[in-house]
Amino acid sequence: IFSTLETKAITDMIEEALGADIVAKPDFALYSVGGRVLPHLTFANLVQLRQPTLLGRLGGRFLVPPPTVLESKSPEKALQPSVFAGECWAFQGDHGQLGIQLSRRITVTDVTIEHVDHRAALDIGSAPRHIEIWRLTEPGPRRSAPPQSSSFEMHPPPPQHQNSKETGKTVPLSSIKGIWRNGNAPVPGATLLTSFEYQIKNNTDGNVKRVQTFSIPERKQDEISTGIVVRVLSNWGHAKHTCLYRVRVHGLEQ
Amino acid sequence: IFSTLETKAITDMIEEALGADIVAKPDFALYSVGGRVLPHLTFANLVQLRQPTLLGRLGGRFLVPPPTVLESKSPEKALQPSVFAGECWAFQGDHGQLGIQLSRRITVTDVTIEHVDHRAALDIGSAPRHIEIWRLTEPGPRRSAPPQSSSFEMHPPPPQHQNSKETGKTVPLSSIKGIWRNGNAPVPGATLLTSFEYQIKNNTDGNVKRVQTFSIPERKQDEISTGIVVRVLSNWGHAKHTCLYRVRVHGLEQ
Amino acid sequence: IFSTLETKAITDMIEEALGADIVAKPDFALYSVGGRVLPHLTFANLVQLRQPTLLGRLGGRFLVPPPTVLESKSPEKALQPSVFAGECWAFQGDHGQLGIQLSRRITVTDVTIEHVDHRAALDIGSAPRHIEIWRLTEPGPRRSAPPQSSSFEMHPPPPQHQNSKETGKTVPLSSIKGIWRNGNAPVPGATLLTSFEYQIKNNTDGNVKRVQTFSIPERKQDEISTGIVVRVLSNWGHAKHTCLYRVRVHGLEQ
Numbered sequence: 001i002f003s004t005l006e007t008k009a010i011t012d013m014i015e016e017a018l019g020a021d022i023v024a025k026p027d028f029a030l031y032s033v034g035g036r037v038l039p040h041l042t043f044a045n046l047v048q049l050r051q052p053t054l055l056g057r058l059g060g061r062f063l064v065p066p067p068t069v070l071e072s073k074s075p076e077k078a079l080q081p082s083v084f085a086g087e088c089w090a091f092q093g094d095h096g097q098l099g100i101q102l103s104r105r106i107t108v109t110d111v112t113i114e115h116v117d118h119r120a121a122l123d124i125g126s127a128p129r130h131i132e133i134w135r136l137t138e139p140g141p142r143r144s145a146p147p148q149s150s151s152f153e154m155h156p157p158p159p160q161h162q163n164s165k166e167t168g169k170t171v172p173l174s175s176i177k178g179i180w181r182n183g184n185a186p187v188p189g190a191t192l193l194t195s196f197e198y199q200i201k202n203n204t205d206g207n208v209k210r211v212q213t214f215s216i217p218e219r220k221q222d223e224i225s226t227g228i229v230v231r232v233l234s235n236w237g238h239a240k241h242t243c244l245y246r247v248r249v250h251g252l253e254q
Numbered sequence: 255i256f257s258t259l260e261t262k263a264i265t266d267m268i269e270e271a272l273g274a275d276i277v278a279k280p281d282f283a284l285y286s287v288g289g290r291v292l293p294h295l296t297f298a299n300l301v302q303l304r305q306p307t308l309l310g311r312l313g314g315r316f317l318v319p320p321p322t323v324l325e326s327k328s329p330e331k332a333l334q335p336s337v338f339a340g341e342c343w344a345f346q347g348d349h350g351q352l353g354i355q356l357s358r359r360i361t362v363t364d365v366t367i368e369h370v371d372h373r374a375a376l377d378i379g380s381a382p383r384h385i386e387i388w389r390l391t392e393p394g395p396r397r398s399a400p401p402q403s404s405s406f407e408m409h410p411p412p413p414q415h416q417n418s419k420e421t422g423k424t425v426p427l428s429s430i431k432g433i434w435r436n437g438n439a440p441v442p443g444a445t446l447l448t449s450f451e452y453q454i455k456n457n458t459d460g461n462v463k464r465v466q467t468f469s470i471p472e473r474k475q476d477e478i479s480t481g482i483v484v485r486v487l488s489n490w491g492h493a494k495h496t497c498l499y500r501v502r503v504h505g506l507e508q
Numbered sequence: 509i510f511s512t513l514e515t516k517a518i519t520d521m522i523e524e525a526l527g528a529d530i531v532a533k534p535d536f537a538l539y540s541v542g543g544r545v546l547p548h549l550t551f552a553n554l555v556q557l558r559q560p561t562l563l564g565r566l567g568g569r570f571l572v573p574p575p576t577v578l579e580s581k582s583p584e585k586a587l588q589p590s591v592f593a594g595e596c597w598a599f600q601g602d603h604g605q606l607g608i609q610l611s612r613r614i615t616v617t618d619v620t621i622e623h624v625d626h627r628a629a630l631d632i633g634s635a636p637r638h639i640e641i642w643r644l645t646e647p648g649p650r651r652s653a654p655p656q657s658s659s660f661e662m663h664p665p666p667p668q669h670q671n672s673k674e675t676g677k678t679v680p681l682s683s684i685k686g687i688w689r690n691g692n693a694p695v696p697g698a699t700l701l702t703s704f705e706y707q708i709k710n711n712t713d714g715n716v717k718r719v720q721t722f723s724i725p726e727r728k729q730d731e732i733s734t735g736i737v738v739r740v741l742s743n744w745g746h747a748k749h750t751c752l753y754r755v756r757v758h759g760l761e762q
């Protein structure tokens with residue numbers, strides 16, 4: 001159907017697209033180059049694990065390998081490139097906040113959000129919808145001690161809990177929503193860079209893509225970031241949980 | 255060669271194909287969404303590991319990292335998406351059975367089998383050929399104790415063996431073949447959904463693909479599955495072993 | 509824009525390119541089929557890790573997950589297929605040597621080097637430039653004891669060091685360069701198969717690709733290899749470190 005030259009051109013485009021990870025921009029949140037989750041700025045209600053089955057309790061030769069589902073739902077998943085179904089940071093409800101320490105000091109110019117393709121997704125309703133991006137100008141926690149009382153379930157849970165009870169606690173969402181909807185900064189000094197809506201499902205023109213890049217307004221490109229905070233404020237309808245597959249942060253190095 | 259519009263169209267197709275994992279259907283066997291191997295329904299002769307080399311026995315600064323080949327050959331590999339050469343469930347001979355607990359209760363409509371591309375394969379003869387798919391309607395084992403005598407080597411081996419001797423035992427294949435070729439169900443109540451032949455190597459028309467989807471006959475789409483059993487009955491000629499790279503299970507949620 | 513037939517042809521090309529891992533040749537260095545790093549022939553100055561931050565030292569609920577950057581920089585990375593930014597063997601300076609035990613005894617016909625796409629790279633200057641490929645005809649070390657004095661920092665470090673001090677030692681590069689530039693073989697009996705320059709950045713014609721395959725001269729295809737040594741002699745300008753993302757070794761089985 002295609003000539004040799006055309007075939008070569010298409011093959012080159014495929015190779016380019018593969019190599020450039022579609023977006024073709026450096027990702028300063030990527031785990032493998034040093035992006036890290038900031039636990040003190042990351043919270044959400046944990047996803048309730050499946051109850052251990054009878055099968056799971058039988059030992060010996062019939063022991064089912066312990067499920068690593070919780071592990072695969074750690075917030076680090078959102079900094080790692082694989083986006084096969086389930087390879088996301090999953091949390092209960094439709095509100096979650098992810099703090100990210102960037103690998104370099106940059107002026108943030110764009111942020112990319114991606115979700116599993118809607119055709120391969122088990123529940124497209126768990127895709128994030130309304131999202132806010134906040135700029136951090138200091139990487140570490142401002143406090144030297146844990147807060148005395150917190151209305152949030154921290155994620156990941158403290159080490160002593162990790163191998164015991166792993167079902168999530170129900171935290172009153174109203175209190176989280178109250179804080180977030182008032183436009184309160186995640187930490188003093190943080191600046192709201194942008195807020196946007198992640199779209200799902202291709203329309204008939206095929207213009208809505210799985211990988212969506214959102215620009216930061218130029219007037220907000222006025223200060224260096226050491227990290228960002230991603231706030232998911234709603235999802236596409238799933239009653240129980242939301243999945244954040246990948247966040248990329250693009251920008252100019254300082 | 256191509257116009258801007260054509261180039262964009264091709265790039266969109268690439269992005270779509272990448273995102274949709276080619277098949278563009280949810281995979282209810284996928285490990286990252288909760289698909290799991292059912293050990294009591296999974297068996298095959300283990301692949302004999304390479305003998306430890308002299309190099310492997312030298313310690314200190316010259317210690318070669320212990321080979322993780324066996325680990326990478328675990329049956330979970332068949333539920334994980336990477337299909338680079340070697341990322342498969344490998345077993346001795348040409349007979350193996352894999353029990354899979356699905357992530358949801360579904361009516362199974364299709365099953366996808368894939369192998370490493372024949373051009374990148376070291377031994378295309380290790381590809382599976384004749385395959386049976388059985389439906390399970392209960393996830394757990396029906397028996398509360400291990401069988402008193404078994405003609406199969408269970409996979410994975412019992413924990414006490416895992417760090418000691420890892421070479422496979424030779425089990426008389428004739429007994430396994432005898433059972434399987436009689437059309438015996440893997441467990442009472444299991445139903446044979448379909449049997450088919452996985453094809454290797456593209457023919458001159460390029461119509462044979464690495465990723466092959468097989469439909470379940472409509473009259474067999476009459477009951478809900480909690481799992482399936484995949485039986486490999488032959489391979490494409492390799493005298494010693496067979497590799498199952500990936501099994502996907504598609505269907506309608508109940 | 510495209511007809512149904514054209515669209516199908518493009519989709520087939522995408523699927524083929526994906527499956528064949530671009531090069532469409534077996535890779536006998538691939539870790540998942542049994543390729544292994546030969547530690548006694550692998551050395552470079554280790555990459556200096558980031559100093560532990562104050563944040564990193566705070567425990568309890570604020571504990572930042574321990575960075576796995578060093579781990580992700582192990583030489584095995586060069587035998588593994590993922591080439592997202594940072595998934596490479598990184599070493600200080602621009603000189604490093606990687607010994608590879610092949611999965612099979614082959615006559616080496618080609619070697620493929622790849623780097624992260626320049627558009628997604630944080631520092632394209634860290635790409636390797638001048639590279640030598642040496643043939644090994646025996647897999648193990650010729651000596652039964654560690655050398656009494658070495659001018660190289662071995663990589664990986666001896667086990668007793670792995671969990672203590674992980675910052676790299678500064679080794680006088682002049683001594684390494686002196687040895688390498690004299691054309692000295694890495695071990696007695698090793699043969700120089702080829703030397704070449706890995707190119708970065710596409711030119712205006714788009715002819716320079718991320719994945720580059722280099723042929724071994726036919727007259728050097730005269731003996732069986734059990735392994736190879738890759739020597740990186742320079743990089744594309746980064747003052748501090750060099751990253752080797754992936755080495756593939758192609759050939760004919762014996």
Ligand SMILES: [K+]
Pocket residue numbers: 077078079080081082083087088245246
């Ligand atoms: K991910």
Ligand SMILES: [K+]
Pocket residue numbers: 331332333334335336337341342499500
């Ligand atoms: K696999």
Ligand SMILES: [K+]
Pocket residue numbers: 585586587588589590591595596753754
């Ligand atoms: K790599």
